[in-house]
């Protein structure tokens with residue numbers, strides 16, 4: 001068997017089109033332009049690339065992009081003061097503070113200073129609690145993107161066995177909550193799980209989010225299962241030439257694609273969906289802020 005490839009890049013383009021449609025309507029019918037503020041502290045080159053790509057896509061769908069680049073040595077007080085200004089700025093509907101932050105800044109404190117209604121990452125404790133209790137929340141972008149792809153592929157997920165490998169606050173835990181919300185039987189596995197291979201072999205849906213290159217081999221995958229690979233790992237690629245690198249997921253794609261029913265590639269899978277869902281969350285936040293009907297198909 002050879003797996004169907006779930007094209008996250010193409011799917012993300014359709015999500016962005018929907019977002020652009022909603023943005024156009026908000027402008028025409030209500031004179032509102034959704035705005036996303038992205039805060040980057042420090043000069044990490046990878047983070048700069050992501051922030052640039054977010055800003056570009058934000059503008060492409062017709063929204064306002066506000067970029068705030070702060071020096072690596074910015075004090076916590078100064079960062080909190082900026083967040084306070086953005087919280088109170090009516091032109092800003094979404095706020096994203098790029099993680100990780102430099103070590104001298106307390107991430108939990110900073111994230112929880114964001115107005116939960118503008119927390120388009122869904123990392124604020126209030127949104128985490130809302131998601132965990134099945135109430136209307138801002139949902140973290142990466143798990144939301146994974147859920148959209150799974151729903152698109154399967155229709156209903158009800159009754160399926162899902163294994164999430166990884167227990168991070170950003171991906172693993174919220175992913176498990178979303179799958180539970182769609183009536184999957186959910187297992188959260190991680191680096192200390194006993195007999196991980198056997199646990200993964202039970203799953204109709206495998207979401208790999210551990211951050212270890214190619215750690216899930218094809219012979220762990222149940223034939224026909226759907227594999228969502230969240231990992232983005234840069235590894236050496238001597239075959240491409242001296243000093244060259246390439247991106248791989250947490251799943252060994254070649255062997256897994258021999259067994260799985262469907263699989264997301266890296267790159268071009270979950271990554272592009274993450275940014276598309278950030279734009280979707282910004283439109284959702286904007287509609288909620290103005291008491292308008294929420295965009296359909298863009299929320300959990």
Ligand SMILES: Nc1nc(=O)c2c([nH]1)NC[C@@H]1CN(c3ccc(C(=O)N[C@@H](CCC(=O)O)C(=O)O)cc3)C=[N+]21
Pocket residue numbers: 050096097098099100121141232247266267268269270271272273274275
């Ligand atoms: N507060 C916060 N929210 C985030 O959502 C957040 C963050 N901090 N910090 C950094 C990570 C990373 N992240 C990615 C988004 C898209 C791709 C993406 O589109 N990747 C492309 C490949 C890009 C390449 O070629 O390097 C792909 O998978 O096809 C990757 C990584 C969001 N992050």
